[in-house]
Amino acid sequence: QVQLVESGGGLVQPGGSLRLSCAASGSIRLYAMGWYRQAPGKQRELVATISSIGNKNYADSVKGRFTISRENGKNTVYLQMNSLKPEDMAVYYCNSVPHWSSWGQGTQVIVSS
Numbered sequence: 001q002v003q004l005v006e007s008g009g010g011l012v013q014p015g016g017s018l019r020l021s022c023a024a025s026g027s028i029r030l031y032a033m034g035w036y037r038q039a040p041g042k043q044r045e046l047v048a049t050i051s052s053i054g055n056k057n058y059a060d061s062v063k064g065r066f067t068i069s070r071e072n073g074k075n076t077v078y079l080q081m082n083s084l085k086p087e088d089m090a091v092y093y094c095n096s097v098p099h100w101s102s103w104g105q106g107t108q109v110i111v112s113s
Contacts, residue, residue, distance in 0.1 A: 001102055002026040004094055009107030017082045020107055022094030024075040034097040035068060035079045037090035038106075048079060049097050062088070084111045 003025040012018055020035065032051045038044040048068035049057045056068055067080040077094050091106040 001100065002028065003102070004104035006092060006094055006104050006107040009092060009109045011110045011112065012084055013113050014085060014111055016084050016111075017080070018084065018109060020079040020081065020092055020094075020109075022077040022079075022104070024077075026075065027072075028070070028075050028077070028096070029072045032097040033068075033070060033077045033094060034099070035066075035077070036093045036095060036099070037088075037109075038093070039087075039090040042090075044093070046097065050077065081109070084109070086111045 005023045006020060008018060008020040010018060030052055032049060034046050034049040036044050036046050047059045047062050048066055050068045050070050058066060065083045069078045089109055089111045091108050093103055093106045095103060
């Protein structure tokens with residue numbers, strides 16, 4: 001099964017930017033991939049999706065601020081996050097869409113002044 005390793009999270013001020021990366025241990029070329037997030041006390045939600053051919057979709061809460069991309073040659077998915085808000089604070093995970101049963105450890109994003 002493909003292993004997923006997320007990175008790039010951290011502490012950022014409101015209005016700031018972060019770029020998350022997700023490295024897969026195997027080929028993701030044929031899969032739709034997504035970024036999910038889970039805030040404390042809330043269910044995990046899907047915020048961005050990219051199909052195997054590059055079509056993108058976003059949750060309304062991040063549309064216009066986040067950009068998902070993929071680099072199949074590196075088995076990597078990215079999430080560029082701009083204009084970050086306190087409500088974006090969560091642990092971010094990548095996975096296929098629909099998701100595989102195994103999740104990575106996630107990367108924490110903290111938005112605070």
